[in-house]
Amino acid sequence: MDLTNQSWDNKTVYQAFGLNPIQGQLVMALAGNPNTGKSTVFNALTGLRQHTGNWPGKTVLKTEGTFTHKNTRILLVDLPGTYSLLATSADEQVARDFICLGRPDATIVVADATCLERNLNLVLQVLEISPKAVVCVNLMDEAARRKIRVDVKALSRELGVPCVPTTARDGVGLEELKDTILDVATGVIATAPRKVTYEPSVEEAASRLEAQISPFLPGWVNHRWVALRLLEGDMSMIKAICKQMDDNARKIVFKDGAAI
Amino acid sequence: MSRTIVPLSQLSNGASGRVAALNTNGRNRRHLLDLGLVTGSRVEAIRRSPAGDPAAFNIKGAIIALRSEVSDQILVSLD
Ligand SMILES: Nc1nc2c(ncn2[C@@H]2O[C@H](COP(=O)(O)OP(=O)(O)OP(=O)(O)O)[C@@H](O)[C@H]2O)c(=O)[nH]1
Ligand SMILES: [Mg+2]
Numbered sequence: 001m002d003l004t005n006q007s008w009d010n011k012t013v014y015q016a017f018g019l020n021p022i023q024g025q026l027v028m029a030l031a032g033n034p035n036t037g038k039s040t041v042f043n044a045l046t047g048l049r050q051h052t053g054n055w056p057g058k059t060v061l062k063t064e065g066t067f068t069h070k071n072t073r074i075l076l077v078d079l080p081g082t083y084s085l086l087a088t089s090a091d092e093q094v095a096r097d098f099i100c101l102g103r104p105d106a107t108i109v110v111a112d113a114t115c116l117e118r119n120l121n122l123v124l125q126v127l128e129i130s131p132k133a134v135v136c137v138n139l140m141d142e143a144a145r146r147k148i149r150v151d152v153k154a155l156s157r158e159l160g161v162p163c164v165p166t167t168a169r170d171g172v173g174l175e176e177l178k179d180t181i182l183d184v185a186t187g188v189i190a191t192a193p194r195k196v197t198y199e200p201s202v203e204e205a206a207s208r209l210e211a212q213i214s215p216f217l218p219g220w221v222n223h224r225w226v227a228l229r230l231l232e233g234d235m236s237m238i239k240a241i242c243k244q245m246d247d248n249a250r251k252i253v254f255k256d257g258a259a260i
Numbered sequence: 261m262s263r264t265i266v267p268l269s270q271l272s273n274g275a276s277g278r279v280a281a282l283n284t285n286g287r288n289r290r291h292l293l294d295l296g297l298v299t300g301s302r303v304e305a306i307r308r309s310p311a312g313d314p315a316a317f318n319i320k321g322a323i324i325a326l327r328s329e330v331s332d333q334i335l336v337s338l339d
Contacts, residue, residue: 033322034322035322083294083295083296084290084291084294086290086291086294088287088290088291088294112321114321115320115321115322117296117320117321118296118319118320118321118322121294121296232290233286234287
């Protein structure tokens, strides 16, 4: 059975994450290290149009909100603050699953301008999964106060995705952020994220594994990334894949008109 | 030139060093790397909880608390 051409119903995917985007609404995610100003950005963009609950099956807080920019409706999801997407905690798993399986139209990574280096780990992890990303370099006021100058243009060039300087607490830079995320989501800005290259032995194993798994995971955003996690022996990824394959198998059975 | 290498758990408040090695593997190691504990990065002991454990460290600009069973696995060369 050829799974590669199976059409993927995005609405069903979002429902699995407890989201119900309306027709034509773009879905965007807000990721970042803890305490970088994600919620401040989220509140500034969505105002009072917010809803808080839990992720389905998880005791991790989920906040979603809506706003309209240039006549486009956007559903924004505030992900838990994490240093990593490699799923050692429930928070990381939620963030990872949403970026990897939820496949938002764009992901905004909020980074702290006063300690960019430590924030770039998560930025690179997001870029490794999804090219549709924008880095919001927040706390620019605090960086200036500490005499830290961030060359945002050079950073954008190095990362291959737009970086927007903001001071979210004072609302500075948010218009440019909104313009940029909309342009990335709609493809007006084409991103070309810096690719992380591993040792030749790892690269070789990853591409072999990638070729083997991709027919089985049609809805997954990035098979190379999944292959790398499997090489790491990431049990939570193996479980997520097993679950996904059951769902796929069920859909195929239904499509063929057979009863389960 | 030789430098003194000690487990991070041995650093007294205010002392700092650079990560020389991580004595752990797999997920644990990955987690420490994600916290910024890559070889060569600077770590400073900030304070200890009253019982002495966990202790807080400044790692690349974030204050992160580590239990001694974790900080025992991180070897640092003293500044
Ligand atoms: N100086 C300054 N402070 C900011 C800025 N943005 C946010 N803050 C402050 O930083 C603190 C943390 O902001 P939050 O928005 O709660 O950060 P967060 O990323 O949602 O935090 P977690 O959800 O706990 O990971 C708050 O006290 C904000 O007021 C900024 O641009 N400049
Ligand atoms: Mg928050």
